[in-house]
Amino acid sequence: MAFWGKKKKETNPDAREDRKAGLFRKLWQKLRNIDWKDPVTRWKVMFISLIGLIVVGGGSYGALTLTNSPTFCSSCHEMAPEYSTFTASAHNNITCVQCHIKPGTINMLTHKVKSLKEVYYHVTGVPKQIVQTEEEVVSNENCMQCHSKNRLVTASGDLKVNHKGHIDEGIPCISCHAGVVHAKMAARGINTDEVRGDFTKETAEKIMEKKYLRPNMGTCIDCHDKVNNGEKPWKDVSYLVPPNPEEVEKKIDETKKESVSETAKETTAKPAEGTPGSGTAEELAKAHEEKTQELILQAIGKQQKDVKISMSCETCHKKLNIPKTHKAVDWNQNHGTTAILKLDQCMNCHQDSKWIREIPKEDIISLLKMGNEKVIYTPNVTLAKDQARTNKFCAACHADRPAGHGESDQWLTAHASQAKTADQKAECFVCHDREKPAADSTSAKAPTDVYCQYCHRTGFKSDVKN
Incomplete structure (x- = not known):
């Protein structure tokens, strides 16, 4: 017998009809x-069906229109940085989906289904930082809806870029124009969860610097260099999007665990040269500096190589001219004073950050306080010296022994007359330190390890200190 008891069989067939119908x-x-x-009945049914289709279709269209609008995207607080930079960009007259969804109804509907995971993330907890995934890379089809691929020069007329040649090669527009709307916030690390509530259009305007909106020269150089080495970096989608900080942290943790494990096993095997992860941090940093300096030497014509794409400046720049002052015969020996007086102008061309693809992390609070106002430079010997020591352009010459030093034995006994005044000493200290630098020193490292007190251990005759 069942727990709830057996169901009684109805003996009266009319009892079913007597029950209240549902x-x-x-x-x-x-x-x-x-x-x-x-x-008449058929016409009524057709009319009701038509009204039903209109209601269902209109509702679906309304839902699509609503979810396609930038206002809908901004309804989630985690999208505040992206929305505010969008409103401050030159693309604020189009919708988000015109860039982020490929053209076509099927692509639109497919994207809506995939976007349900965003609703899940919103409810369960948003990530610390919103980053573009490999699946969300903006396709060339989206860009071609408004832009022509037949452009050969930039709007300013300075850069010569064969857009058609790049697109026909399969290079995505986003590989160069990644910051045109959102100013590369993810790569800069300034759209994290703790600052999302501070983002407004005014806030975004402060961080929309031209160097992040325009193509990064370091990206062009890095890509061209890889092509010259037989690579096609754009084929790897991860090359086009900023690294996900959560995945980076995960890899770092895994690397630490592997390192601890290897140490526990007391492994003494040394990795082969050239393999990823081989060498100390100092060796890797040195290799990176040498690579950067090699590219700079190619650009300024001091190092010629048989390459597929020339790395010289005039390959891409149309209006790039060498200043008249640089053409003077003694410019190499006498440009130190100019560097101190006009360091900001020198850095317009001779800035290392323009030659590398990586973007340094930034502090959003400091950016908001400073804004993107132009900082007025005042002549500063210390800044010029530090820049000369660390800048790869300067190192291209400063790393070599100057011709004015003559023979070592003669220079050692005759250089005192060249280091009497504070200004003369400042020129010396571009390459040399006064005292032996400490191992943990945070100041810029001198190009040479020769320092004054190595010989002048009992002091200096001159009272002028620097």
Whole structure:
């Protein structure tokens, strides 16, 4: 016997009809009783069906229109940085989906289904930082809806870029124009969860610096260099998007665990040269500096190589001219004073950050306080010296022994007359330190390890200190 007891079998067949009919039973009975041969009835059914289609279709279209609008995207607080930079960009007259969804109804509907995961993330907890995934890379089809690929020069007329040649090669527009709307916030690390509530259009305007909106020269150089080495970096989608900080942290943790494990095993095997991860941090940093300096030497014509794409400046720049002052015969020996007086102008061309693809992390609070106002430079010997020590352009010459030093034995006994005044000493200290630098020193490292007190251990005759 069942737990709830057996169901009693009805003996009276009319009892079923006596029971109160449910909603669906009533509707079914009405449908069965309709006279479908009546023309009026058929017209009524057609009219009701038409109204139903209009309501359903209109509702679906309204839902699509709503979810396609930038206002809908901004309804989630985690999208505040992206939305505010969008409103401050030159693309604020189009919708988000015109860039982020490929053209076509099927692509639109497919994207809506995939976007349900964003709703899940919103409810369960948003990530610390919003980053573009490999699946969300903006395609060339989206860009071609508004832009022509037949452009050969930039709007300013300075850069010569064969856009058609790049696109025909399969290079995505986003590989160069990644910051045109959102100013590369993810790569800069300034759209994290703790600052999302501070983002407004005014805030975004402060961080929309031209160097992040325009193509990064370091990206062009890095890509061209890889092509010259037989690579096609744009084929790897991860090359086009900023690294996900959560995945980076995960890899770092895994690397630490592997390192601890290897140490526990007391492994003494040394990795082969040139393999990823081989060498100390200092060796890797040195290799990176040498690579950067090699590219700079190619650009300024001091190092010629048989390459597929020339790395010289005039390959891409149309209006790039060497200043008249640089053409003077003694410019190499006498440009130190100019560097101190006009360091900001020198850095317009001779800035290392323009030659590397990586973007340093930034502090959003400091950016908001400073804004993107132009800082007025005042002549500063210390800044010029530090820049000369660390800048790869300067190192291209400063790393070599100057011709004015002459023979070592003669220079050692005759250089005192060249280091009497504070200004003369400042020129010396571009390459040399006064005292032996400490191992943990945070100041810029001198190009040479020769320092004054190595010989002048009992002091200096001159009272002028620097």
